[in-house]
Amino acid sequence: MKFGHFDDEAREYVITTPRTPYPWINYLGTEEFFGLISNTGGGYSFYRDARMRRLTRYRYNNMPIDVGGRYYYINDGGDVWSPSWSPVQADLDFFETRHGLSYTSITGERNNVRVETVHFVPLETNAEVHRVRITNTGDTPKSLKLFSFAEFNLWNAFDDQTNYQRNLSLPEAEVEGSAIYHTTEYRERRNHYAVYGVNSEIAGFDTDRDSFVGLYNGLDAPEAVTEGECRNSMVSGWAAIGSHQVNVELAPGEQRDLVFVLGYLENPPEDKWESPGVVNKEPARALLARFATSGQVDDALAALRTYWDGMLGAYNVDSGDERVDRMVNIWNPYQCMVTFNMSRSASYFETGIGRGMGFRDSNQDLLGFVHLVPERARERILDIAATQFPDGSAYHQYQPLTKRGNDEVGTGFNDDPLWLIEGVAAYIKETGDTAILGEDVPFDNDAEDSGTLFEHLRRSFHHVLHNRGPHGLPLIGRADWNDCLNLNCFSETPGESFQTTENKDGGTAESVFIAGLFVHSAPDYAAMAEMVGEQAEADAARVSASEMSAVVLEHGWDGDWFVRAYDFFGNKVGSAENDEGQIYIEPQGFCVMAGIGVETGEAERALDSVGEILDSDHGIVLLQPAYTSYHIELGEISTYPPGYKENGGIFCHNNPWVAIGETKLGRGDKAFEYWEKIAPAFREDISEVHRLEPYVYAQMIAGKDAPKHGEAKNSWLTGTAAWNFVAITQHIFGVRPEFDGLRVEPILPSHMAELSVSRRCRGAEYRITVGGGESPGVRVDGVPIEGTVIPYATAGETVDVEVSI
Numbered sequence: 045m046k047f048g049h050f051d052d053e054a055r056e057y058v059i060t061t062p063r064t065p066y067p068w069i070n071y072l073g074t075e076e077f078f079g080l081i082s083n084t085g086g087g088y089s090f091y092r093d094a095r096m097r098r099l100t101r102y103r104y105n106n107m108p109i110d111v112g113g114r115y116y117y118i119n120d121g122g123d124v125w126s127p128s129w130s131p132v133q134a135d136l137d138f139f140e141t142r143h144g145l146s147y148t149s150i151t152g153e154r155n156n157v158r159v160e161t162v163h164f165v166p167l168e169t170n171a172e173v174h175r176v177r178i179t180n181t182g183d184t185p186k187s188l189k190l191f192s193f194a195e196f197n198l199w200n201a202f203d204d205q206t207n208y209q210r211n212l213s214l215p216e217a218e219v220e221g222s223a224i225y226h227t228t229e230y231r232e233r234r235n236h237y238a239v240y241g242v243n244s245e246i247a248g249f250d251t252d253r254d255s256f257v258g259l260y261n262g263l264d265a266p267e268a269v270t271e272g273e274c275r276n277s278m279v280s281g282w283a284a285i286g287s288h289q290v291n292v293e294l295a296p297g298e299q300r301d302l303v304f305v306l307g308y309l310e311n312p313p314e315d316k317w318e319s320p321g322v323v324n325k326e327p328a329r330a331l332l333a334r335f336a337t338s339g340q341v342d343d344a345l346a347a348l349r350t351y352w353d354g355m356l357g358a359y360n361v362d363s364g365d366e367r368v369d370r371m372v373n374i375w376n377p378y379q380c381m382v383t384f385n386m387s388r389s390a391s392y393f394e395t396g397i398g399r400g401m402g403f404r405d406s407n408q409d410l411l412g413f414v415h416l417v418p419e420r421a422r423e424r425i426l427d428i429a430a431t432q433f434p435d436g437s438a439y440h441q442y443q444p445l446t447k448r449g450n451d452e453v454g455t456g457f458n459d460d461p462l463w464l465i466e467g468v469a470a471y472i473k474e475t476g477d478t479a480i481l482g483e484d485v486p487f488d489n490d491a492e493d494s495g496t497l498f499e500h501l502r503r504s505f506h507h508v509l510h511n512r513g514p515h516g517l518p519l520i521g522r523a524d525w526n527d528c529l530n531l532n533c534f535s536e537t538p539g540e541s542f543q544t545t546e547n548k549d550g551g552t553a554e555s556v557f558i559a560g561l562f563v564h565s566a567p568d569y570a571a572m573a574e575m576v577g578e579q580a581e582a583d584a585a586r587v588s589a590s591e592m593s594a595v596v597l598e599h600g601w602d603g604d605w606f607v608r609a610y611d612f613f614g615n616k617v618g619s620a621e622n623d624e625g626q627i628y629i630e631p632q633g634f635c636v637m638a639g640i641g642v643e644t645g646e647a648e649r650a651l652d653s654v655g656e657i658l659d660s661d662h663g664i665v666l667l668q669p670a671y672t673s674y675h676i677e678l679g680e681i682s683t684y685p686p687g688y689k690e691n692g693g694i695f696c697h698n699n700p701w702v703a704i705g706e707t708k709l710g711r712g713d714k715a716f717e718y719w720e721k722i723a724p725a726f727r728e729d730i731s732e733v734h735r736l737e738p739y740v741y742a743q744m745i746a747g748k749d750a751p752k753h754g755e756a757k758n759s760w761l762t763g764t765a766a767w768n769f770v771a772i773t774q775h776i777f778g779v780r781p782e783f784d785g786l787r788v789e790p791i792l793p794s795h796m797a798e799l800s801v802s803r804r805c806r807g808a809e810y811r812i813t814v815g816g817g818e819s820p821g822v823r824v825d826g827v828p829i830e831g832t833v834i835p836y837a838t839a840g841e842t843v844d845v846e847v848s849i
C-alpha cells in the first residue's frame with residue numbers, strides 16, 4: 045500500500061494523507077541552520093548543534109506521535125483547523141505534503157479556504173522561512189483569523205527537558221512590531237537570541253504558552269485560537285512561545301501571502317544591547333528585511349533549486365527503471381547530504397541530545413557525499429583527524445559545535461582509525477587534491493602536538509598493526525563497526541553502558557572484520573604513502589596486507605564463511621561451532637570487498653553462505669541464528685530480541701558490502717538484487733509493512749526472527765545512505781574515481797542491457813553509455829583504450845565513453 049507517490053520531475057515525494065504509518069519527515073537547511081519537518085508540520089529547528097542551540101521545543105515519543113512543530117491555525121468564523129492537519133486534526137477537503145530537496149510544502153483546504161505553506165531555510169541564512177499562501181476558493185467573502193505557533197526551547201535541549209527547578213523561572217521575550225524575540229538567558233552569557241516575525245501587521249500576539257494554549261488544553265485546541273483572540277501576553281518564566289494573530293479578509297478567488305521568518309541571531313558581546321536591558325535587534329531586522337515580500341521568497345527558493353541542480357548534476361543515470369533513477373539521481377544523494385550534515389544527531393529516532401559526530405560514521409558518510417561538495421568534505425576530514433589521539437586511536441565521537449572529542453564516550457573502538465584512511469582516499473580520488481596529505485593537523489586538538497594528515501594515516505594504520513591478538517588478528521577493543529559486539533565488557537549491572545565499559549584487559553578478543561577493513565584500506569594507504577614519497581612505507585604496507593590476508597584465511601575462515609571474531613576466552617564468534625550467532629554478515633562483505641579469498645574460492649563460498657543463510661525477502665540479516673539469551677561475553681548484541689538491531693535485524697548499512705562483494709565476483713544479478721531489496725523506492729508498495737519514508741533508507745529493517753519482519757526503524761541518519769550510493773554507482777554501474785583515472789567497469793544485472801551515466805569529476809564531464817557491442821571494451825571519444833580506467837580529462841572538457849559488455 046502507498047501513502048503518496050514520487051514526482052520525479054519536481055524531485056518531490058508527494059504524501060497524500062496525514063495518517064502515514066509513521067511521521068514521514070524531511071530536512072530543511074544545507075549548512076548551519078537546520079529544521080526537521082514532518083508531513084504534518086511537526087519537528088524543530090536548530091543552529092549547528094541540535095543539543096546546544098535548539099530554537100524550538102519538541103517532545104520525543106509523544107502521544108499522539110509527533111505533536112510539536114511550527115504550526116498555523118485558521119479560525120474561519122469559529123471553525124478551527126490546521127492546514128497541516130496537525131495539531132487540530134480537523135478533517136480536510138484536500139491534503140498534500142510535498143517533501144522536496146531542503147524544502148517542504150504542505151497544503152490543506154477546508155470549507156473553500158486553501159492554505160499552502162512552504163517551509164525552507166534559504167541558502168546562507170540562519171532561519172526557517174514559512175510562506176503561508178491563503179486562497180479563498182469559494183464564491184463568498186471570507187473573514188479569517190490566522191494564528192502562528194512556535195514553542196521556544198531554552199537552547200540546551202537536554203537541560204530544557206530535565207532542569208525544571210531552574211528553567212521554569214527563566215523564559216523572557218520582547219516584542220517589536222510584528223516580531224517576537226526569544227531572549228531567555230540573553231541577560232547572562234548568551235549573545236544569541238531567536239526571532240519569529242511576519243511581514244504583516246498583526247492583530248495580536250502571545251509569548252506565554254499558558255496564556256495562549258491554556259494550562260489544561262493541548263495544541264489541538266489553544267484557547268486563544270478557539271476564542272479567536274491572542275492575549276498579547278508577555279512571558280515571565282514558565283514557557284516561552286511565539287504566536288502571531290493576523291486577520292485576513294479575502295474576496296472570492298482572492299489570495300494573500302504571509303511570510304513568517306523564524307531565525308537565529310548573534311551579536312558581538314560588545315554590541316549585545318540596544319539600550320540597557322533591550323536586546324540589539326539590528327541583525328534580526330536585517331534578516332526580516334531579506335524576506336519581507338513573496339518575491340524575495342520566490343528568489344530564495346529558486347536559488348535553493350539551483351544549488352541542488354548543481355550538486356545533483358555530479359552523477360546521473362538513465363537506467364530504464366524509474367525507481368533506480370530516482371534513488372540514484374535524487375533521493376540517495378539527498379540523504380547522503382543530510383547524513384553528512386547531521387551525522388547521527390537529530391532525526392525522529394535520534395534526539396539530537398545524545399550523540400555527537402561519529403569518527404567512523406562521518407568518515408563513511410563522506411563516501412557518499414564527497415562528489416557533491418568536495419570542499420566541505422575536505423574540511424570535515426581535517427576536523428575528524430584533529431580528534432585523533434597521538435597513538436593513532438580515535439575519539440569515537442566529537443561535538444559539532446566545539447569540534448572536540450567526546451570524553452564521555454572516549455576511545456577504544458579499534459576499527460575507527462582505519463575509516464580515516466578510507467575517507468581520505470575517497471576524497472583524493474574524487475578531487476586529486478593530494479596536498480591535503482601535507483596539511484598540518486593536531487592530535488587530540490592540541491596545537492602543540494600535530495603532524496601532517498599523512499602522519500595521521502600512518503598512525504591509524506600502525507595502530508591496527510600494533511594491536512593484534514593471539515592469532516595475529518586485530519584486537520577489537522570495546523567494539524569494531526558493530527558497536528554492540530562488546531567482547532571486553534562482561535556487564536552484570538543493569539543500565540551500565542556496554543560501549544564504554546571495558547573490564548577485561550582487551551589483550552585477546554580479536555576482530556576478523558577489522559582485518560578485512562585493514563586489507564581493504566591497505567592499497568589506498570600504500571598509494572598515499574607513495575604520493576608523499578614514502579616508498580618504503582608503501583612497500584611495507586602491502587606486505588602487511590598480504591600477511592593479514594593470510595592470517596584471515598588461516599584463522600578467520602570457518603569452512604563455509606569467514607569467522608566474525610575471537611572472544612575474550614579465545615573462542616570463535618560467528619562459527620559453525622557456536623549454537624547461535626554462527627554466521628555474521630560483516631566479515632563476509634568486507635573480506636570479499638578486500639579481495640580476500642577471491643582467487644582461492646573462499647570469497648565465493650562465503651557469499652553463497654550469505655545467500656543461503658542470511659538473505660531474506662526484506663534484505664540480508666546481520667547474523668543467524670539470532671541470540672535467544674544474554675551472553676555476557678558478547679555484550680549488547682545479545683540484549684536485543686531476536687531479529688532487531690544487531691541481533692539479526694537487517695542492518696541495512698552492511699547489505700551493500702555484500703552487494704559490492706558480489707560485483708568483485710562478477711555476479712551482477714546478485715549484487716543488484718541485494719541493492720534493490722532494501723532500496724526505499726522499491727519498498728514503496730509495501731509502505732504499510734515498511735512503515736517509514738519510502739524515499740530514504742532506514743538503519744534497520746526487522747529481520748526474519750522478529751514478529752514484525754520487514755518493518756523499518758531509524759530512518760535518515762545511517763551509513764546505509766553512503767554505502768548504497770557507493771554500491772550502485774561505483775560498483776554495479778561501475779563508475780568510480782580512482783587515483784589515476786575514472787574507472788568504468790559496470791557489473792550489471794542481466795535484465796539491464798543498456799545504461800547511460802553522466803559523471804562530473806575534477807571539473808570534467810564524462811558521458812558514459814553502456815551496452816552490448818561487437819567486442820567488449822571501453823572507447824574514449826571513439827578510441828579504444830586498454831583496460832577500464834579513463835585518464836582524467838582537463839577541467840571543462842566533455843568526454844564520451846562507450847562501454848561494451
Ligand code: GLC
Nearest residue numbers: 388402404405525526527528
Ligand atoms: C550505528 C552506529 C555505527 C555502527 C552501527 C553498528 O549505525 O552509528 O557507528 O557501526 O550502528 O553497530
Ligand code: GLC
Nearest residue numbers: 399526527528543680689690
Ligand atoms: C546502540 C545501537 C547501535 C548504535 C549505538 C551507538 O548500541 O544499537 O546501533 O551503533 O547505540 O552508540
